[in-house]
Amino acid sequence: MSEELLRQQAIAGTIGVTGARRHIFLCCDQTTPKCCDRERSLAAWDFLKRRLKELGLSDGGGILRTKANCLRICEGGPIAVVYPEGTWYRACDPPVLVASSEEIVNKLGWKPTYPGLEEIIATAWEWHKKHPLGYE
């Protein structure tokens, strides 16, 4: 086996290629930002990296991450796709990247517009009563 191949295998082992269960591609640091501005995509990337590390999911923890220059959706970003499922995500800002709503509130200070399900349903019902034909 060549020296180069051995070095590549060692690097692959360090970043967890062989044990990866998922691979997240995030449109980030784009040459021509279209789906969101570059700073927003970099904030999402920094948060994703930190969050995966906090959860022990990076560097051999089972989740690989890659910056994608453009995923060709080019609207509503940051855009992400997760393999092997091939599930696509839009607006991947830190609140979307956090799995727990409690952590969103505690770590990011995010406050929901409507704090509970009853308020969400009540305001949606009021809107539908005023707009029986929806957006026209």
Ligand code: FES
């Ligand atoms: S610029 Fe983000 S998907 Fe194209």
